[in-house]
Amino acid sequence: MISIDTNLVVRFLLQDNDAEFAIASRVIREEEIYITTTVMLECEWVLRRVYKHSSASIMDAFDQLRGLANVRLAEPDIVERAIGWRRSGLDFADALHLALASKADSLGTFDPDFVKSAARVSPHIPVRSPA
Numbered sequence: 001m002i003s004i005d006t007n008l009v010v011r012f013l014l015q016d017n018d019a020e021f022a023i024a025s026r027v028i029r030e031e032e033i034y035i036t037t038t039v040m041l042e043c044e045w046v047l048r049r050v051y052k053h054s055s056a057s058i059m060d061a062f063d064q065l066r067g068l069a070n071v072r073l074a075e076p077d078i079v080e081r082a083i084g085w086r087r088s089g090l091d092f093a094d095a096l097h098l099a100l101a102s103k104a105d106s107l108g109t110f111d112p113d114f115v116k117s118a119a120r121v122s123p124h125i126p127v128r129s130p131a
Contacts, residue, residue, distance in 0.1 A: 001032040001072070006042040009035065013043075013061045014051065033071045037096065040079055044092045055092070059083050075100075085121045094118070101125055 004027065011017055012024040027033075040062065047053045047061070062083055065071060073079050082095035090098070094114050098121075101107040106126040109115065118127035 001034050002027065003034040003036060004028070004039070006039050006046060009039060009043050009065070010046055010051075013047070013065065028068070028071070031070065033068070034074065035065075035071065036074045037078060037100075040073070040082075041093060041096055048092075055086060058092075059086055088121045090114075090117045090121050095121075098122055098125055098127065 004024075007020075008024045008027060011020040012028050015021045044058055044062075047058045048055065053061075062079070066073060066076070066079070078096065078099040081099040082092060085095035085098065086092045091114070094111075094117070098107055098118055102125060104125070106128055107118070108130045109127055110129055112129070115127050115129060118125070
């Protein structure tokens with residue numbers, strides 16, 4: 001099994017560099033792949049901020065990647081929950097933070113938009129501003 005970094009995932013998903021896509025594609029299709037949650041977080045940021053892809057297209061790409069038989073995510077349930085919450089309007093990074101905080105009583109933030117969005121998608125883990 002090989003754990004791959006953001007740049008391999010991005011090259012595989014974008015297919016924008018023929019030489020690197022060929023290598024990334026071969027690795028991802030022929031090896032047992034392990035992808036950490038932090039790589040998923042960074043991939044979303046790179047695809048959205050650097051390459052200006054829409055959130056919907058990124059989440060679709062993540063679904064395709066997760067669907068490959070030889071790809072194993074470090075925290076598949078967390079990433080799946082975050083993808084769903086992203087599709088419901090929560091920022092992907094915030095969605096991951098919230099999903100990872102599931103063992104806590106609440107999640108603290110100074111971001112009022114996060115508080116509002118999280119209340120819509122996950123009433124089980126309160127997101128609140130600390131007093």
